[in-house]
Amino acid sequence: MKNLNHPTTQEDLSGAWCNDNEVTSSIMEAVSFVTPVMEKFFIRTVDEGLSPQTPPAQKERCLSFIREEADHTRVHRRFNASLSHYLGRTPPGLALIDRLLESARKHLSLSSRLLLAATLEHFTAVLSKVYISQAHRMDIRSDFARELFARHAREEIEHRSVVFDLWVSQASGGRTKRALTVLAVLLAGVIYVSVAVPWILHRKTGSLRRTLLALAGFAAGNRSDIAAYSPLTELFSFARRDYHPDHLVDDGLAGATR
Ligand SMILES: [Fe+2]
Ligand SMILES: [Fe+2]
Numbered sequence: 001m002k003n004l005n006h007p008t009t010q011e012d013l014s015g016a017w018c019n020d021n022e023v024t025s026s027i028m029e030a031v032s033f034v035t036p037v038m039e040k041f042f043i044r045t046v047d048e049g050l051s052p053q054t055p056p057a058q059k060e061r062c063l064s065f066i067r068e069e070a071d072h073t074r075v076h077r078r079f080n081a082s083l084s085h086y087l088g089r090t091p092p093g094l095a096l097i098d099r100l101l102e103s104a105r106k107h108l109s110l111s112s113r114l115l116l117a118a119t120l121e122h123f124t125a126v127l128s129k130v131y132i133s134q135a136h137r138m139d140i141r142s143d144f145a146r147e148l149f150a151r152h153a154r155e156e157i158e159h160r161s162v163v164f165d166l167w168v169s170q171a172s173g174g175r176t177k178r179a180l181t182v183l184a185v186l187l188a189g190v191i192y193v194s195v196a197v198p199w200i201l202h203r204k205t206g207s208l209r210r211t212l213l214a215l216a217g218f219a220a221g222n223r224s225d226i227a228a229y230s231p232l233t234e235l236f237s238f239a240r241r242d243y244h245p246d247h248l249v250d251d252g253l254a255g256a257t258r
Helices: 022-049 056-087 094-107 110-137 143-158 162-170 175-205 208-221 223-228 232-239
Strands: none
Touching: 022 056, 022 094, 022 110, 022 143, 022 162, 022 175, 022 208, 056 143, 056 162, 056 175, 094 110, 094 175, 110 143, 110 162, 110 175, 110 232, 175 208, 175 232, 208 223
């Protein structure tokens, strides 16, 4: 993301900048706010997972992963600062995710933290895959945001196996533990989205009535898409015995938005 230009200071992101839809725009903003919080956890966990016994090639992949996630964080923070101009503060729910990950850092063993990071990276890869497959239908008014989300999705797909490979090189978790971790991440994600998205949307619409109408309209208008692209089966594929992130996408997909 090194060459991404700054968002212009005149850019007004308070409206429907994505797909001309206030709900879609709010979802994208909620995702952007939570990104640096999760990436802080990935970077620390992978860094702690490295040891003198880590093979040089794997160590290099991990260091490249750390650099890439740090770069994503830097660029998303810049975008989030633009969003904060009109929002005034970060969305509710974000502090909860931060606290949960801090608590995981303090109380979980390194192998459990690596499992959690690998699970979160699996979620990111699945959602990036959905995003890339839908990118041709996206109409993003902000040049900066369009490039940011497309490049981030592509790079997440490309480095999707790094944390998983580090985790399996040091530990193993049975299918039940993996499925429970997927469930826990899903639960935390649903809570965050359910709190943050309506709050952002309310800032855009300015009234509770318009917020509820926009949410109802979004659900009704996207019913068939939500059913068709529901990634639940893929999210839980993480618990399969033969799961590996390499099998999540075919090699051609990562280049789809180039
Ligand atoms: Fe990232
Ligand atoms: Fe990542």
